[in-house]
Amino acid sequence: MPEGILERLARGPVLGDGGYVYILRQRGLPMAGYSPQDVLTHADAVQQLQQAFFDAGAEVLQAQTFQGTRNRLEEVGQGDQFETIHRKAMEIARDISRGRALIAGTVGSALGSRYRMGDRDRVRPWYEEECALLKDLGADFLILETFYFLEDALAALEAAKPTGLVTMVTMSCKPVLTSREGFQMDYCAKILKDEGTDIVGLNCMQDPALMLPLMERIRKAVDGPIAAQPVAVECHPYATHMGEREGPWTDHVLSPQDMADFARRALEIGIDYIGSCCGSGPEHVRAMAEAMGRTSR
Numbered sequence: 001m002p003e004g005i006l007e008r009l010a011r012g013p014v015l016g017d018g019g020y021v022y023i024l025r026q027r028g029l030p031m032a033g034y035s036p037q038d039v040l041t042h043a044d045a046v047q048q049l050q051q052a053f054f055d056a057g058a059e060v061l062q063a064q065t066f067q068g069t070r071n072r073l074e075e076v077g078q079g080d081q082f083e084t085i086h087r088k089a090m091e092i093a094r095d096i097s098r099g100r101a102l103i104a105g106t107v108g109s110a111l112g113s114r115y116r117m118g119d120r121d122r123v124r125p126w127y128e129e130e131c132a133l134l135k136d137l138g139a140d141f142l143i144l145e146t147f148y149f150l151e152d153a154l155a156a157l158e159a160a161k162p163t164g165l166v167t168m169v170t171m172s173c174k175p176v177l178t179s180r181e182g183f184q185m186d187y188c189a190k191i192l193k194d195e196g197t198d199i200v201g202l203n204c205m206q207d208p209a210l211m212l213p214l215m216e217r218i219r220k221a222v223d224g225p226i227a228a229q230p231v232a233v234e235c236h237p238y239a240t241h242m243g244e245r246e247g248p249w250t251d252h253v254l255s256p257q258d259m260a261d262f263a264r265r266a267l268e269i270g271i272d273y274i275g276s277c278c279g280s281g282p283e284h285v286r287a288m289a290e291a292m293g294r295t296s297r
């Protein structure tokens with residue numbers, strides 16, 4: 001049996017991959033939505049980017065299923081492609097990995113910032129369906145990510161449990177550095193951990209300078225593996241690059257050296273899963289790999 005993510009983490013820090021959507025847009029893919037339908041319409045571009053992340057040293061490849069819950073796909077007229085999209089995304093990752101990197105099935109928030117308190121029962125079936133499919137398609141573990149509401153993250157976690165797969169749950173915060181309910185990120189991490197997630201942390205919306213202090217607090221609040229996947233774009237907590245309409249390409253992209261500094265600092269803090277999100281390309285991941293003492297493939 002190949003080594004799972006928890007066994008791998010037990011041996012030391014793991015390097016994740018980068019951000020896909022914004023890099024693909026920078027490379028000229030259509031701007032319409034942030035849908036995983038890219039894996040069907042632009043399979044070569046997704047494949048090339050994922051291959052580049054692997055070559056840079058990523059030990060985990062995130063299957064491009066983010067925002068792939070059925071309701072999200074229906075919103076972009078792709079509801080009938082639900083299974084096909086997930087199958088293709090997993091196939092692309094598996095063809096690159098060939099057992100040399102772990103494949104994470106990625107589940108993003110079904111409603112994002114449109115989530116409202118009490119939507120838990122509404123979103124859970126969408127998460128259950130997606131998690132079950134990713135398990136069937138052979139995901140090594142699940143990354144449940146980019147939740148603004150703790151309640152939303154808890155719904156996804158609950159939905160993932162029947163799969164028996166290891167889960168990593170990461171919250172996001174914007175425009176202020178709390179959940180939309182007003183909870184601090186270390187509190188969210190503690191609750192998610194108590195409710196049974198294996199790996200907990202933060203992704204997207206903050207650059208390393210903003211995310212690392214939050215991660216320090218999370219490190220103090222929970223035992224076991226923690227994860228950080230910041231954006232590689234300079235941002236400000238109260239005028240974030242990820243405003244409702246603006247994208248990070250309008251702002252200052254951090255250098256590979258900046259992300260190498262992030263990786264070094266993350267190691268010092270005791271972050272176990274060190275990845276990156278929007279704006280982070282293969283050159284950033286390569287710099288992080290080197291900072292972590294890895295040689296690129």
Ligand SMILES: [Zn+2]
Nearest residue numbers: 204205277278
């Ligand atoms: Zn992101």
